[in-house]
Amino acid sequence: MFAIAIDGPAGAGKSSVAKAAATALGFTYVDTGALYRTIALYMLEAGANLEDSQAVAALLPQVEVSIRYSPQGQRTLLGGRDVSEEIRTQQVSMATSRWVSHIPAVRAFLLDLQRELAKRANVVMDGRDIGSVILPDAQLKIFLTASPEERAARRTKQLEAAGEPADFNQVLREVIQRDRQDQEQLGVIPPDAVTVDTTGMGFDQVVDRLTSLARERMGTF
Ligand code: DC
Numbered sequence: 001m002f003a004i005a006i007d008g009p010a011g012a013g014k015s016s017v018a019k020a021a022a023t024a025l026g027f028t029y030v031d032t033g034a035l036y037r038t039i040a041l042y043m044l045e046a047g048a049n050l051e052d053s054q055a056v057a058a059l060l061p062q063v064e065v066s067i068r069y070s071p072q073g074q075r076t077l078l079g080g081r082d083v084s085e086e087i088r089t090q091q092v093s094m095a096t097s098r099w100v101s102h103i104p105a106v107r108a109f110l111l112d113l114q115r116e117l118a119k120r121a122n123v124v125m126d127g128r129d130i131g132s133v134i135l136p137d138a139q140l141k142i143f144l145t146a147s148p149e150e151r152a153a154r155r156t157k158q159l160e161a162a163g164e165p166a167d168f169n170q171v172l173r174e175v176i177q178r179d180r181q182d183q184e185q186l187g188v189i190p191p192d193a194v195t196v197d198t199t200g201m202g203f204d205q206v207v208d209r210l211t212s213l214a215r216e217r218m219g220t221f
Contacts, residue, residue: 011151
């Protein structure tokens with residue numbers, strides 16, 4: 001199997017770029033953030049105290065998180081319920097980023113599931129610690145980044161396009177806050193990762209860069 005690990009900060013465009021690169025290469029796209037978000041949703045619904053990592057860990061065996069693929073791409077399930085949309089709310093984003101993703105038991109709980117997925121298919125997997133922890137033997141590791149200002153400008157545009165007026169400075173503050181919260185997972189950039197800074201790059205240019213890196217590597221493996 002061939003695995004492409006894409007790590008980097010929130011808002012660098014990882015998921016859209018990873019999805020497009022996976023389609024171009026005929027690979028399966030795996031969004032690992034969705035798994036952390038699903039656990040956060042479960043904990044919020046269960047009324048768990050997210051600050052209490054032991055309480056969260058004690059509930060983990062009850063969480064049935066899985067993914068399946070539809071023509072629209074990855075769908076994320078909690079028990080039998082499709083929660084792909086619910087896990088995108090601001091409340092779930094913040095709970096995941098601030099609390100749930102920092103709990104070692106949560107990270108351990110999701111480790112095998114992520115590795116299993118990469119055993120079954122050629123994957124483009126995006127997250128924070130894919131190249132460093134989950135798939136240290138991935139054939140291609142990308143660290144996808146962009147300046148905080150660029151990421152905030154893209155996010156502001158997205159929100160405006162969705163009819164939600166957004167203030168650039170407020171969005172920039174949120175981007176910086178998320179970076180701080182995610183720093184722990186992002187801390188280790190594997191030395192064999194290729195850094196792609198997308199500041200000033202167009203979407204298609206980034207996808208082309210990734211697919212050509214992958215094709216080069218595939219020729220050598
Ligand atoms: O990529 P995302 O925004 O959907 O990720 C949601 C949160 O989960 C984010 O705060 C970082 C965290 N996360 C993580 O710690 N490890 C991963 N492999 C993926 C996401």
